[in-house]
Amino acid sequence: MRIVLLGGPGAGKGTQAMRLAEEFGIPHISTGAYFRDQLERETELGERIRVFMDTGSLVPDELTCEVVESRLKEPDCVRGYVLDGFPRSLPQARILDQLLAARGETLDVAIDLEVPDEEIIARLTARRTCPACGKIFNLKFDPPTSDGKRCDRTGCDGSLVTRADDTEETVRERIRIYHQTTEPIIKYYKERGLLHIVVEGALGPDEVFDKVEEVVHSLSRT
Numbered sequence: 001m002r003i004v005l006l007g008g009p010g011a012g013k014g015t016q017a018m019r020l021a022e023e024f025g026i027p028h029i030s031t032g033a034y035f036r037d038q039l040e041r042e043t044e045l046g047e048r049i050r051v052f053m054d055t056g057s058l059v060p061d062e063l064t065c066e067v068v069e070s071r072l073k074e075p076d077c078v079r080g081y082v083l084d085g086f087p088r089s090l091p092q093a094r095i096l097d098q099l100l101a102a103r104g105e106t107l108d109v110a111i112d113l114e115v116p117d118e119e120i121i122a123r124l125t126a127r128r129t130c131p132a133c134g135k136i137f138n139l140k141f142d143p144p145t146s147d148g149k150r151c152d153r154t155g156c157d158g159s160l161v162t163r164a165d166d167t168e169e170t171v172r173e174r175i176r177i178y179h180q181t182t183e184p185i186i187k188y189y190k191e192r193g194l195l196h197i198v199v200e201g202a203l204g205p206d207e208v209f210d211k212v213e214e215v216v217h218s219l220s221r222t
Helices: 013-024 031-040 044-053 061-072 090-102 117-125 168-191 205-220
Strands: 002-007 028-030 081-084 109-114 127-129 136-138 195-199
Touching: 002 013, 002 168, 013 028, 013 081, 013 109, 013 205, 028 031, 028 061, 031 044, 031 061, 031 081, 044 061, 061 090, 090 168, 109 168, 109 205, 117 127, 117 168, 168 195, 195 205
Parallel strands: 002 081, 002 109, 028 081, 109 195
Antiparallel strands: 127 136
8 A cells, every 4th residue: 555644743644654554564654754863863964954844844845755766666665655744745746646657656545634723733832852762752642751851761761852843933834834835735636536534633543543544444455
């Protein structure tokens, strides 16, 4: 299965993508995680994208597509994959179609996780990251078991920080960019008959996954 997960920042794409990848035995490809890794390791690519991520802006299409194209050529992608954080613009969606067509492939499904803007702000501004081990906590949904200020992963105990892209100002800018730049993809996939919408509302991650899994399993049987 070749799956694209759509949704605003903080919609839970990463969580659902990891679970889908495990369920179907395919890789989870997260452009955001890859870019953050480059930032943390202070690579040349990391420095090129830092200015975009720290202000909540999208990394340019040509740079993102270059990375994704290289990743899709890896052997573990032969049976399919879950794309999380890509495509994020209509040009990226069209480029992805061109890349797949050149390989004789097509997407199987695009799943949109719908979450109200104010809920996204509440989720992301409560997010804390351990710079030592990379574990992400959420003071609202998944707080550390200690005092809320230190990582409780065994052998770590690092001080938790708020990422530059999780401040309220930056989150609101990310949401604005999402509505302006990413939402047109929803119409694009709907017109092609690939779109399935999962409305989160007050649902927990397990309930959301049940709905997402049902969609993918129904398609895999057709």
